[in-house]
Amino acid sequence: MRVTVRLFARLRDITGASEIGRDVAPGATIGSIWRGLVAEFPDLAGYERSISSAVNTDYARMDHPVDDGDEVAFLPPVSGG
Amino acid sequence: MRVTVRLFARLRDITGASEIGRDVAPGATIGSIWRGLVAEFPDLAGYERSISSAVNTDYARMDHPVDDGDEVAFLPPVSGG
């Protein structure tokens, strides 16, 4: 299965990309994708407790399963307003 | 001494005048002018407890003395906003 990962604000600066394609195994979750990113970009580890995530432009928890073609997004703490 | 009395909103409707000239004796207060008006226009009596007053465009209490040439105003309960 292939998913698109969207990254914002400082997460994008750390990874150097706002959008990354990822091949994932069946049974993958948002959390497993996140852990894969942290392995690749250790500076992401500091966001372990403050990250939010979304699937297909809806907030979703880390244990949410992903499907082929999903858009998964990781959001650092927000600062709008 | 002569003072000008200004009346607003329903007080003006009751008295039929927005401005009345009044000759007052030395020692007159806002309160004595008010009581004179109530004697003349009994419908004002209902405002006994809710009236506010001013002298020369500043709020003033009923026991405030008046001087020749003063502008005295009587204000029913307000409803701005």
Place this chain on the structure above:
Amino acid sequence: MIPLLAIGREPLVLALLVAAVTDRQGDAAGADGGVAAFLGVVRNHNAGRSVRYLEYEAYEPLAVRSFERIAGEVAARWPGVRLALHHRIGRLEIGEASVAIAAASAHRADAFASCRYTIERVKQIAPIWKREFFDGGDVWIEGAAADPDDEVARAKAERAACA
């Protein structure tokens, strides 16, 4: 630049009040983080009556002084807030604004609180009256007995402002 405190017969333009409170000079320029604003609007219903229109009148010089007093109370309670307050008089149709307030501050909590406090105080102490023309007649609306020194009323306005 329009005055910060005013009474007049022309339609109110909230954007002018917002511009007036945010256009600061010197050290205060650029220090605002938020502007809270309020418009009082003529409603088509009141106390079960169908309202056709309102007529507002004011004891204008005392009303302006009352606005200055309110602005002084705001300055004492929320230092750094810049306040604009305009009230319209004359005939107002349904949907038109009778009062406009804007309060700028470095922090939104102060902007909201001072804006809300201001409308409460206007209703308590500004010598302004509205006459309601409804289906079947008209009536002077009488609200608060105005007493600027009434600390109980002032405390009530502070509570409404969540201050």
Place this chain on the structure above:
Amino acid sequence: MIPLLAIGREPLVLALLVAAVTDRQGDAAGADGGVAAFLGVVRNHNAGRSVRYLEYEAYEPLAVRSFERIAGEVAARWPGVRLALHHRIGRLEIGEASVAIAAASAHRADAFASCRYTIERVKQIAPIWKREFFDGGDVWIEGAAADPDDEVARAKAERAACA
């Protein structure tokens, strides 16, 4: 008519939001008694730094959904309130508005509370970020860990709204 909820790069015009929330049709026409509004403005100081300008970015589709969620919360908590909420993204200079909110209601207490609640919730859950360019560098500002289902955060927003 402009949309009630929006994100875009153009300067915000508060008057358009006020017009949008007060221009009601049918039974609701003329029922508004007050409009509370808020503008968030770019400040020249933050955390001891001299700010030069800000750049806002958003995850736009999720941000619009977040605004819809906030509007739904407002509708549930303050029935009859009509809400408009616009957020700007891109480069914003000192004094420019980043967010504009207008809330119309028959009663001013609901207008104020829902307006304040809305800005608190935007800061809690809207996927929007600001990068601050200050004298000597730049930094991403990181505030709240966004979780729309966090009832503790929601209760905090209600308290700030004095609701």
